[in-house]
Amino acid sequence: MDWDKLRIFHAVADAGSLTHAGDTLHLSQSAVSRQIRALEETLNTTLFHRHARGLILTEQGELLFDATKSMNKRLEAASARIRDSEEEVFGELKVTTTTGFGTIWLAPRLSKLYAQYPDLKIDLMLEERVLDLPMREADVAIRMKEPSQADLIRKRLMTVRMQLYAAPDYLASAPPLETIEQLVNHRLICQNPNSFQVAAGKALVEHLLTYEVPSLLTVNNYFGVLQAVLNKLGVGILPDYVVEDFPDLVRVLPDITSGDVPVFLAYPEELRQSKRIAAFRDFVQEEIQETRRNTRLIA
Structure with a gap:
């Protein structure tokens, strides 16, 4: 043909x-x-x-x-491998992750990656749907669970937990919140339990809703939850990685937390030698190490 x-x-x-x-x-x-x-x-x-x-x-x-x-x-995969045979890191890198992680944690840090590799072109695809890496819907993914697709190289990056946070100004004018029963006097901001989210986060939302909180604001991603919390609309369920970039947020009801959520970086086996992938992987790992050091200092 x-x-x-x-x-x-x-x-x-x-x-x-x-x-x-x-x-x-x-x-x-x-x-x-x-x-x-x-x-x-x-x-x-x-x-x-x-x-x-x-x-x-x-x-x-x-x-x-x-x-x-x-x-x-x-053909695109073959072309990428050929281009990556050179020493320079350049060209397009398609990165997929969740809206929350991408907007709150990843995007604000990309200036450091561009400073190292100014010829890199990143296509950041933020959505809850799991893209097909072997079929090259994306080159690399950061996912909130271990990937199940075959022929992927995967690395566990860190563990996240969902916890309750509020803005200091909100707490200063709101009723006391020292026990979970007092949550009924506050607006709960969270993801809708019917929306796509990690199982641990969904379980925490469902548990808190059993306390029949009368005022509720649901958003379909954590970035929206964060914006509502920062604007003093109530108490929000957020991933704990927000602490570094928003240190003024106050964690409330510290005994209330979700189960562990593993965070994985994954990419196709055929891109094992990709210098763009290696540059992005190393950048993310270094930023996570920096996050851990800063979080320990904050604590």
Whole structure:
């Protein structure tokens, strides 16, 4: 099968338009159309339904598009390995982690990484969905549980716990909070127990809700919880790594804590020799060590 025709087919399927694909490929619409017709003749099938508003893949087209997507990801992986054979750390690095960890802990520290490697281009993807690393949806992940996918190199970074925090100004004007029963006199800020979150965090939320707290604010990520706490809306359930960057927060009800949440860094086996991965891994480990030293000083 002609690789060039497959490349053009992939661009058309991805864009949904001959014109847009032609712009991407720097080809005329007629040239793109000829290549698609030639591929359909070779395969003796129709790959697109043609409509006035664009192109829609047929069932056979969907099958071929799945194949070209897999090929494209493998080519990208090979290209990354070739680029990483050089000594310099440069190029795109796709990093995925949760919204909370990415916004509260990781993003504020990236200036240090850029200072070391100014030619690095980081694509930071923050979401609770677990991306498929072997299929190169991302290059490296920081996850709040041990990855279950095969063919991944994984390293345990640290352990996190969810605890209760409040702003000093809030506590100064709020009713006393010395026992868990007094939580009913405060607004609880937390993730909705039905939203995606680590099991330990969910268990803590569910436990506290058994005390029938009358005022509740739920947010679907810890960054939102943190903002609400900083703005004195109530008492929030937050990961303990917030202590270093927000040392003025006061931990309340210190006996109330979640179970341990392991934090792992993972990346595909095929990127074992990637200098970009190594640079990011070493940076994260060094920052965690610095966090631990600062936290001990705060304590």
